[in-house]
Amino acid sequence: MKLRFFLLAASLAALVSGSARAQVAYDQIVHSSRQPENWVTYGGDYSGSRYSQLQQVNTTNVSRLAPAWVFQTQLAGKFETTPLVINGIMYFTGPDDHGYALDARTGRAIWRYERNLPAKIPACCGRVNRGFAALGDLLFMATLDAHVVALDAKTGNLVWDVEAADYKLGYTFTVAPLAVKDKVIVGISGGEYGIRGFIDAYDAATGKRAWRFYTVPGPHEAGNETWAGDSWSRGGAPAWVTGTFDPNLNLIYWGTGNPAPSDDVSERAGDNLYSNSVVALDADTGKLKWHFQFTPADAHDWDATEVPVLVDLNLDGRARKLLAFANRNGFFYLLDRATGKFLLAKPYSRVTWASEVGPDGRPRLLPAAAESKDGTVVCPAAAGATNWMSPSFSTQTGLLYVSVREQCDLFVGIPQAFHPGHPYIGSVYFKPADERPWGALRALDPLTGQIKWEFKYVSAPWAGVLSTAGGLVFSGDMEGYFIAFDARLGKELWHFGTGAPVYTSPITYALDSKQYIVITSGGALFNFALVQ
């Protein structure tokens, strides 16, 4: 009869002892693979691999996986969060900048945070948040009203709050910050509102801005010549998905979004640097080391805000520091991450707009994709061959697992005047009449771009991927299934119906010698473990 009281006491104990345990040193993030019981940063590690050394759950026993507990926000909005787990406490964000700390054993809430948001925020694509970053005793959240805040990890209390930009002009944050050394890195959202994109670093202790990198160069800066007239000033190129970091090269890698207006190039003749690019920035200064643009002068909303996954592999007999990038434009790219040198591009989905990517790294456009008065059907669709959902790279299999959307759109240009704080898109998309979007989880060999296996989905997916040393890959579909695959063969080994589309990326952690696997879906966070 006392179990309820006991559990309450256990939660309180976790709360009290959290003080000493919630610390996350920079060095712990650098060496996160040595402590797979925690999930200390958005991508699981700085490389964005989302690969875990945990192997208690493996190909032989995954059929016994079942929810151990569930947490519900009881809000109507949806999750896109990646939870962090630090010494038995789980930290994650929900819709409308809600934050939660749970006892990772039981799912009991330790604290909740709710931001008092302005009533009207011009946010194009859902009032979502993709998660916290952690450093020291603090958690960092980038908010819909374009602030960056630090919370006390023990209490959820606000420690500092700085405004990065004016949300009334269309600047918003949905990104999970990236904590690097003593700084917190964030990228802005708002490409559909004609903002001028940037990536910011803030001092983790004080919230003072350490540097800003504008993703659209200003007058007299290199790259500004790739924008006609003053189009740079409303050029978009947001940076709304968390980047990666190489501690040895001291470089941050971050994907940038489409130029604004997203589908009307007439006003912004030129390549529109550094839109639709990956930029490599010095972690201390924010200075650009190199950039690579995937889709020059983009007309299809193909933000390159996918995760730049850092992989160390032998290429042509030589150990190389590489960057693997499955791009929204339908091509998979391999770059040298020290120099930005283009090494390889290969389609990993249906592509009708370019025949190939040339040795110069530029796409060879196909006439079929040219704009026309009645609109043009182009594959991939505006939502892309993939999107913000994270891929995963398994060091065990050497494969990159990507959620792929097989979908085309009819793009119809509708030139649009710019009004600050209002949508600035320049087109509409339609689903072509004969279109039946579908999708797949695909395993790519990053050295060749070759598809090693695929698992077909009924619908085009929005879920990220986790791979583990248990020989498993986890992802989800729009029919609400959370699925475990054999990482080598792509065979489905287990699935669970979560009852709502799976919109986010799984993680794993361990506690009390038990491995847990977490996915959010709808308004619920599901935590799975083996049933004895």
Add this chain to the structure above:
Amino acid sequence: MKLRFFLLAASLAALVSGSARAQVAYDQIVHSSRQPENWVTYGGDYSGSRYSQLQQVNTTNVSRLAPAWVFQTQLAGKFETTPLVINGIMYFTGPDDHGYALDARTGRAIWRYERNLPAKIPACCGRVNRGFAALGDLLFMATLDAHVVALDAKTGNLVWDVEAADYKLGYTFTVAPLAVKDKVIVGISGGEYGIRGFIDAYDAATGKRAWRFYTVPGPHEAGNETWAGDSWSRGGAPAWVTGTFDPNLNLIYWGTGNPAPSDDVSERAGDNLYSNSVVALDADTGKLKWHFQFTPADAHDWDATEVPVLVDLNLDGRARKLLAFANRNGFFYLLDRATGKFLLAKPYSRVTWASEVGPDGRPRLLPAAAESKDGTVVCPAAAGATNWMSPSFSTQTGLLYVSVREQCDLFVGIPQAFHPGHPYIGSVYFKPADERPWGALRALDPLTGQIKWEFKYVSAPWAGVLSTAGGLVFSGDMEGYFIAFDARLGKELWHFGTGAPVYTSPITYALDSKQYIVITSGGALFNFALVQ
């Protein structure tokens, strides 16, 4: 790689074959205990026992219970529904009169129903719905805008729609209808708006009203003399929880709510029949056979809208048809259900307002509970010692399991004028400063009212109860735990954290030789089975 497609095909097959299988004959409901694989009516059977003969899940293996699938409404409102399961299809309702049919194997939706509700509905206590009734090929829903509708069980399409009352005057439905013979019985909500309560029967095939029983007698009717002046005309006494039915006696038993204004007796001197009563109505005519009033002239909002559970037991050496009623006023009652004769009353929670219930069935009031200018602390609180959540009676143990709320309120009278369609309450309640509400699941011997065991909850619960032939009792708490107890001993054998308060009553069913147990919580419906 084909499993997703296979599952889709399976759902479609279930949909197509649903035509022949969705039939629910009246006789099937009468003999529901013979087919425990289904859950054909709100209370599991006409007696309201919520006891299932299924025993695959039992005291020895319940530790291996885990969610098999989950369904999410993705709505902000909460569930209070009892799902029905009929030959592998699950039918249930959600907030704002949403309805769902799922493949009970996988949780995949077959159809969804959404009622186009008026923008403003004066609903006092949440835009909830407690479930469908099923009869033939139809499902019946009582709606927030005071209509009764019939849906085609195969498609969710509307078959008929009748207005029972004017929602603008405060008449609403939240009740799950009860299908009896060829009729659908519903009880109105709105006691807080000074409505005149009623219980209605509609022809199941056409929606034509067959009879109406006003829970407040009109002028020249017996009982009208228990209301001062014209107070009967705004007398409340709603009937918002599904009643029970004895096919042999042909009597429907239904609990009635508080008189209006709920906490101000000054305007309505008298006993206020048939408020806070159980009424026994002829199923064919709606004529009153007998009534028993638990709380005459109620001043504490103690609706008697609990479930009148019909139990057949030996009393004093004689087989008796009894009615067991754990009342919101803190007393458990045993009545003869053929005659309404009062047999027993005993407190099953803390009671400060009456010393006992006399042999005449009337409470002996305590002076401490009398109204005073500065308010009076009374136990139970306005929310009662229990409430709408269903108890369960196990024929295996002979015990009645009741979710009990241990809570007191400070009642302060504030006389209020009557304005149709506006709240008409006449008081406010406060939580006394030293009050720490808690609760328990209690097992009562219905023949003596004695508490055989209790399991304490941290908070006052809102969850109903299920008992099974597996020797188990299931219920839930406000901390979000769904819990299995040993039915004989009250020992907790298993629990699962659902991540939101459990507000409703569990059910069980079987499919493909597998027993499932269902509970809703927050925005999610959880379906549990044993993990192999």
